[in-house]
Amino acid sequence: MNTDIKHIAAIISAEINARPDQAAAAITLLDGGATVPFIARYRKEATGGLDDTQLRTLSERLSYLRDMDARRNTITSSIREQGKLTPELEEKIIAAATKAELEDIYLPYKPKRRTKAEIARERGLGGLAEAILANRSLVPADLALAYINDEVADVKAALEGARDIIAENFSENADLVGRLRNHMHEHAVLRARVVDGKQEEGAKFSDYFDHFERWSAVPSHRALAMLRGRNEEVLALDIEVDADDPSPMPPAVRMICNAYAIAHTLPGNLWLAEVAHWTWRVKLSLHLSLDLMRDLRERAEDAAIHVFGRNLKDLLLAAPAGSRPTMGLDPGIRTGVKVAVIDGTGKLLATSTVYPFQPRNDLRGAQAELSALIRQHRVELIAIGNGTASRETERMVADLLADISVSGPSSGSAPKPTKVIVSEAGASVYSASPAAAAEFPDLDVSLRGAVSIARRLQDPLAELVKIEPKSIGVGQYQHDVDQFRLARALDAVVEDAVNAVGVDLNTASAPLLARVSGLGASLAQAIVLHRDLNGPFSTRKELLKVARLGPRAFEQCAGFLRIADGAEPLDASAVHPEAYSVAKKIVAACGRDVRALMNDSAALKALDARLFTDERFGLPTVRDIIAELEKPGRDPRPSFRTASFADGVDDIKDLKPGMILEGTVTNVAAFGAFVDIGVHQDGLVHVSQLADRFIKDPHEVVKAGDVVKVRVVEIDVKRKRIGLSMSKDGGTTQPERRQPENTGQRAARNFKKPAPNKPVQEASSQGALGAALTEALRRK
Incomplete structure (x- = not known):
């Protein structure tokens, strides 16, 4: 096994509750070009049954860890070129578990612009810094007299140079910075205040005009709200730590002092304690606060993206109303209500615009037009967009349905249509998209929206995949998060949803096909073009005749594509063509025709799956095949149901x-x-x-x-x-x-202040040093 894969698999396996060999197998498959849906569904033997959630996490972590390994190699090479790489330092670099820890280690060796500490060393003050650290009993000011020269004017300048050198050492001590970061993680507070004069303009952020809470406990939605308030210059945000600590030497400063044995009231220690205070206040607290603010944003974004993804998945997998003639209404007041009628396959049959509201107020004419369309096309569903004038439009349709009779000598008997309020989020985005223009080049943009509303009632998944996921509007603060990360995460959600349901190869649009495992936009367009030129596919194998669709792409996509009433009955199921031989053994064992056996749960459940395993296909795959034969092409989505809004409650x-x-x-x-x-x-x-x-x-x-x-x-x-x-x-x-x-x-109320008598390392000496330092600072 590749050493890189083995190392990464060991880390990731613990995070996804799996064995290292499972993680390694999944990594190998991903590296080979397999998609998450394909691995989750058709490579269970290899991965030990890892599900799509585990595999998505693995894929994300794999990317992170490989980026980190690349950075680790860059850092190692840089330090080696400087001639400063020791075996101990290399071990620390290898052992670093996070990017932050890696950067802490690299900080002293990182090429940087000329610093104050570097200038001080050039002026010969490195010896003064070493002397102060070496003998704490001597007075630093006395030591500084020996370092006055043409470039160092006086004792004060010498001590400031020594301070800059020592402060840089403090700030570049990776172990110390790591401990201080952990201390801030545990004790930091996020404080929000309103910017003076912004109270009225920023009223929507009034919850945070005077707000503070533990940094580690800030929920995603509050963090993003406060960060937005800061971006809009309504709120000021600060990270505070140990603000309520009454001791003269705050814990963070005490940690710096402990790291350098600054513990007694010797002249050198008093001066070094002042340097520790200064370093914390001017350098480390600012640096770490920026880190924490960045971490807060990343943590909040992770949670927000996760919530958006879950909501999007639920919306994509919402119950389809099914293949029924549908009327889509895109409500409007002045511009009228846009009307589109589609058949059970989503094909556009008719369009119109009616004006039941101001300024025309042609209610009777609108209802007459809708009634005629309902009769003509035997409409069973009416989808009403939930935007402006939605309730007014719903009321008009309700009155129409109360009076309409869809039975007649010419039309036969038909059920009265069912009206449904449909979310129109993203419909306008689709209407103006190149995909909509290509599908309906001669149709007005506003009427395309009505088509989209009708289709998303029939099959939410098939229609919503045409819209950029973040435009669907089911997230929290979606515009405040990293758009690249959001798009990548949502694309994964769409891919999983599409492949979980499966796609009809002969009716699916190019945008829907593009989300199928192994395809993408280019191959999806090629499939549609082939279908248009040669007619419907009769078998999955015919996919290999599509331009540029080779065996590798076929392996990835075939199991997720369905052909109803095709030449091969198994093509209507989720059984992969590579496993048809196993499925046919199962059918033969039952002594039935495959079409007769499909949906016969009693016969299939009586089988012993172990009898059909072989070297390539194990028990998980055989069980999946039997389950699929029980309910071929089963749709995991729930049954269709709609809410009934209360009459008279419109505003x-x-x-x-x-x-x-x-x-x-x-x-x-x-x-x-x-x-x-x-x-x-x-x-x-x-x-x-x-x-x-x-x-x-x-x-x-x-x-x-x-x-x-x-x-x-x-x-x-x-x-x-x-x-x-x-x-x-x-x-x-x-x-x-x-x-x-x-x-x-x-x-x-959530804070727990430290107990007043809680022992602290070197408490007595630190307390004396703190008191002496406080007095020295007061005199200054």
């Missing part, structure tokens, strides 16, 4: 505390869930109100797309905030609810 002003309403979860954040109750403004169910028990993660209770019943708890019309509850007590008790004016007080 936030219509809400009253105590109302019981039905709504759809649109977004889940770390602090709760947002629910669309049909008033153009989502309400928030705080995490403390999601259930009658303690909830740490809102995803334990709800996910995006869920239909839930909520009780209105409070309404703030001015700030457009709606408080909801899903608990049985209706929100009368709110044990975890945060009151904005008490955020600092609440955070303060």
Whole structure:
């Protein structure tokens, strides 16, 4: 096994709760070009059954550790070229577990611009610094007299130069910096204050006008909110440590003193203690505070990206309404309601624009037009976008459906259409995209939005993949996080969702095919072009006739592509072509035709999977094949269900505390869930109100797309905030609810101040030194 793989596998395996050989096998497959969905589904024997979540984490960590190894090699080479690489130093570089630790070690050797310490050494003051450190009983000012020269004017200048040299040594001591960083991780406080004069302009950040809490405990949403407030110049943010420590020598300074045995009230120690104070205040605290602020942002971004990814996955895997004729309505007031009708396959049949609202107020004409389209195309579903004029449009459709009769001598009997409010997040982005222009070159941009709304009701996954994931709007502070990291994470979520469901090879759009394992945009376009020129694929093997689609790409994609009613029945299932021989052995053992055996759970469950294993395909694969034959091409998504909004509740002003309403979860954040109750403004169910028990993660209770019943708890019309509850007590008790004016007080209750008599290393000598130092500083 490659040494690099073995080393990295040992680290990652512990992080993903796997064995090193499992991690090593997955790394080898990834290095060979295999995708996460392919490995998770079709290489279980090799990885010991690692799932897609473990594999995604492994892939992320693999990238991080390889970047770190590259940096490790660069640092080692740099120090070696300087002639300063010792065996001990090389061991420390190899043992570094994080990039921060690696950079701490490299700091003394890192090429940098000319520093004050370097200038002091050039002036011959290195000897003075060494002399002060070597003999603490001597007075530094007396030692400095011997170092006055043409470049060093007096004792003060000499001591300042020696201070710069020693401070640089303190600041570049990797072990000391590591201990100080850990101390700050444990004890630092993030403090937010409002910038003078910004109170009114930054009212949305009022929760943080005077706020502090432990750095290590700041939740993602609060961290990103405060960082946004700072970026908008409303808030000032500071990292504080040991601010409440009453001792004359703060713990951080004491740690520096301990590292250099500065512990007694000798003249040299008093001076060195002042240098330690100065180094901490001017250099180390600033440097480490910047590190902590960066770490806070990265930690908050990680959590926000994770939440966005979970919400996106839930939305992509939301229940499809199915292949039914659908009308899409993109509501508007002045510009009218855009109408698009599609058939069960998503093909556009008709478009129109109606003007039921001001200024035309042609309600009768609009309803007549919609009624005619419903009759003509036997529409079964009406998807209404949830943007401006959504409730007004829904009311118009409800009145229409109450009067309409879709039965008639010419049309036969048909069910009355079902109206559904659909999120239109990202629909405008799709409408103006090159993909939409290529699909509907002669269609007005606004009408393309109505098509998208209709299609996303039929199949959310197939339509949403056409939109840049971050434009779908199910994240928290999504514009404040690293956009490259966000895009990479969300692309992985989309890839996993698409491959978990599977794709119909003969009907899928190019954007949907592009998300299939092993394909990408170029091969997806080639597949669509081949399909257009040669007609539908009859077998998966025909994919090999597509330009530039070779055996490697075929291996990665074939199992995720489905062909309904094709020449090979197994092509409609998730059984991979490479395992068809095993599937056919199973079929032969049952003495049935493959089509007759599919969906026959009784016959398949009676089989002993162990009888069909061989050198290539083990028990996990055989069990997957049997399960797939039981329910070929099964869709993992739930059954379709929609929320019913309350009549007469169309605006936030219509809400009253105590109302019981039905709504759809649109977004889940770390602090709760947002629910669309049909008033153009989502309400928030705080995490403390999601259930009658303690909830740490809102995803334990709800996910995006869920239909839930909520009780209105409070309404703030001015700030457009709606408080909801899903608990049985209706929100009368709110044990975890945060009151904005008490955020600092609440955070303060979490602090545990050090016990007054807690022993400290070298307490007596440090205490005396601290007292003497305080007096010296006071006199200055």
